[in-house]
Amino acid sequence: MNFSLFHLLFLLSLLITHLSFSRVLADSHFEGFDAEDDETIEEEILDHHSIRSPPVTKSDSHPLTDLETQTEPDPNPVPASDTPSQSDLQKPSATSFEYWDEDEFEGLPVEQPPPEPAKDTENATPNDPDPKTTAKSQDVTVSKKSFTVEIVCGSFLIVFVINYFTGKRENENLALAWAAKFATKGSIFEKNFSLLGVGEGEDSPLLLKEGQTVFKFYASGRRYCQGLLATMELKSRHDLISRLFNLVVPCKDEITFEVYMNDEAMDQVIFAVAKKKAAKGMQKEVRDLQRFAGLVPNPSGRKWVVDELSVISESKEVAGDLITEAVLEQVFGDKAYEKYGKNFISMHFSDQHPGMHRKMLVFKFALPDANNMADMTRLVALVPYYIDLIGRYKLSSQARSKTETARVKAAQEAYKELQNARQEALQRKKAEKKKMLEEAEAKLSAEAVRKREAKERARQMKKGMPKMKMTRAH
Amino acid sequence: MSHNNNSTSANDPRQPSAAKPYVPQPVSPEDLPVDYSGFIAVVFGIAGVMFRYKLSSWLAIIFCAQSLANMKNVENDLKQISMAMMFAIMGLVTNYFGPARPGTRS
Numbered sequence: 001m002n003f004s005l006f007h008l009l010f011l012l013s014l015l016i017t018h019l020s021f022s023r024v025l026a027d028s029h030f031e032g033f034d035a036e037d038d039e040t041i042e043e044e045i046l047d048h049h050s051i052r053s054p055p056v057t058k059s060d061s062h063p064l065t066d067l068e069t070q071t072e073p074d075p076n077p078v079p080a081s082d083t084p085s086q087s088d089l090q091k092p093s094a095t096s097f098e099y100w101d102e103d104e105f106e107g108l109p110v111e112q113p114p115p116e117p118a119k120d121t122e123n124a125t126p127n128d129p130d131p132k133t134t135a136k137s138q139d140v141t142v143s144k145k146s147f148t149v150e151i152v153c154g155s156f157l158i159v160f161v162i163n164y165f166t167g168k169r170e171n172e173n174l175a176l177a178w179a180a181k182f183a184t185k186g187s188i189f190e191k192n193f194s195l196l197g198v199g200e201g202e203d204s205p206l207l208l209k210e211g212q213t214v215f216k217f218y219a220s221g222r223r224y225c226q227g228l229l230a231t232m233e234l235k236s237r238h239d240l241i242s243r244l245f246n247l248v249v250p251c252k253d254e255i256t257f258e259v260y261m262n263d264e265a266m267d268q269v270i271f272a273v274a275k276k277k278a279a280k281g282m283q284k285e286v287r288d289l290q291r292f293a294g295l296v297p298n299p300s301g302r303k304w305v306v307d308e309l310s311v312i313s314e315s316k317e318v319a320g321d322l323i324t325e326a327v328l329e330q331v332f333g334d335k336a337y338e339k340y341g342k343n344f345i346s347m348h349f350s351d352q353h354p355g356m357h358r359k360m361l362v363f364k365f366a367l368p369d370a371n372n373m374a375d376m377t378r379l380v381a382l383v384p385y386y387i388d389l390i391g392r393y394k395l396s397s398q399a400r401s402k403t404e405t406a407r408v409k410a411a412q413e414a415y416k417e418l419q420n421a422r423q424e425a426l427q428r429k430k431a432e433k434k435k436m437l438e439e440a441e442a443k444l445s446a447e448a449v450r451k452r453e454a455k456e457r458a459r460q461m462k463k464g465m466p467k468m469k470m471t472r473a474h
Numbered sequence: 475m476s477h478n479n480n481s482t483s484a485n486d487p488r489q490p491s492a493a494k495p496y497v498p499q500p501v502s503p504e505d506l507p508v509d510y511s512g513f514i515a516v517v518f519g520i521a522g523v524m525f526r527y528k529l530s531s532w533l534a535i536i537f538c539a540q541s542l543a544n545m546k547n548v549e550n551d552l553k554q555i556s557m558a559m560m561f562a563i564m565g566l567v568t569n570y571f572g573p574a575r576p577g578t579r580s
């Protein structure tokens with residue numbers, strides 16, 4: 001990694017120096033070209049002047065050289081030295097250019113000053129429009145070059161960086177507000193679990209931060225369950241692009257409680273409650289709900305959950321047992337749901353949970369604002385209530401027979417699938433081995449081939465023997 | 475709910491003996507969500523270098539910044555992000571300090 005970075009940096013610096021060199025070279029080429037152009041133009045002008053008034057030639061050349069030096073800021077001795085050599089054009093030798101350069105260059109500043117100001121004003125006026133127009137054209141090109149892309153992107157980056165820090169802090173404050181309400185001393189989780197937090201010992205930190213939007217809270221040490229893991233998934237407030245995206249596509253802060261139940265504590269229960277649309281989706285997608293359970297229609301003759309919610313269960317009986325009076329009164333009933341149930345998303349109890357741990361209770365709630373954490377109290381109270389309820393619940397014999405048969409079937413199917421998978425893997429290995437042997441054979445010479453064939457015959461003879469043995473064992 | 479707890483169990487539901495310390499679940503690298511912004515940053519960066527398009531290089535820098543902000547695992551993600559950043563910066567350098575693009579003056 002370090003070597004590759006260094007390599008990249010080295011290449012980058014090479015690139016930059018190469019580019020800067022090429023630019024310098026290009027400029028110098030332009031210089032030479034311009035100088036040559038000016039040379040030819042000057043020659044013509046000077047010839048013209050020389051025809052009109054011979055004594056003026058030298059003085060004429062001076063303001064022109066001044067203008068030349070003004071327009072070409074690079075201190076290049078070539079153009080300045082050209083004019084005195086041109087004044088000596090009566091001497092036609094082109095090769096004498098270089099020989100005369102330095103001498104003439106030395107003499108220039110002494111002779112020029114007096115005629116300069118006089119001829120400057122005369123020749124300045126006709127030549128003024130030239131620099132003006134050239135300056136104007138330069139100004140125009142400069143003003144055409146706008147910096148909108150740079151300004152827009154730079155400001156976006158600055159706002160992005162500012163938003164990163166403010167969003168990060170907002171998320172942290174929200175997580176800490178939740179922990180302060182439900183996980184600190186005297187709170188509901190402290191009363192229910194003996195071990196709180198993700199570290200070891202007394203001072204363990206309560207929350208574990210995984211990235212800027214995911215916070216985890218762990219609690220353990222309670223009857224009926226091995227532990228509880230609460231995962232808060234917050235909006236991406238730190239990322240400006242996600243924030244803008246969430247203005248269009250709404251998103252919620254969520255908290256998911258996963259309770260790992262003990263094997264002996266949980267009976268064969270598969271049960272879920274969610275909002276109507278979500279419940280349909282869950283019933284079709286989640287494996288254990290799909291296989292074992294179905295949507296339970298609202299039973300008549302007893303109080304039930306609000307119309308907005310629907311229940312998924314293996315049997316009506318189990319559903320009725322789990323939706324108790326207390327729960328209806330507190331959270332899911334008609335009156336209570338209006339006030340306290342708005343943040344409820346879903347709840348799913350299963351002893352055949354797809355994933356690592358089999359017997360799990362999963363609760364999903366929406367997180368309110370940092371200031372309104374108390375709105376969630378009743379929902380959070382559902383968690384220990386249901387741990388106790390499920391921990392004590394025993395199925396009736398009828399319900400158990402139904403669930404038992406379904407699970408046995410499922411277990412058999414799973415076993416068959418495993419067997420098939422193992423057989424396929426074995427067959428694949430055999431095919432690969434055959435291929436290897438064939439390739440090796442093709443490479444070897446004829447003698448080796450004969451040897452191989454003999455070996456294979458012996459192997460097949462041996463194979464013939466154990467086959468019989470295996471069938472006997474069966 | 476609290477009175478329910480009291481009525482069903484007069485004693486403490488806590489069992490300190492049953493407490494298990496937290497074991498973070500290992501996540502295999504394939505399960506990780508795809509880093510879209512990093513990928514887009516690389517695409518824009520290459521486009522900016524090849525076609526000498528200034529806006530493309532700037533967009534590459536912006537998406538690199540987003541990818542950096544969303545980076546969860548420092549060791550794994552840094553390689554791709556640094557590659558994207560190299561492309562974007564190279565694009566900007568060639569755009570601003572390189573020879574002029576034909577047809578426009580830089």
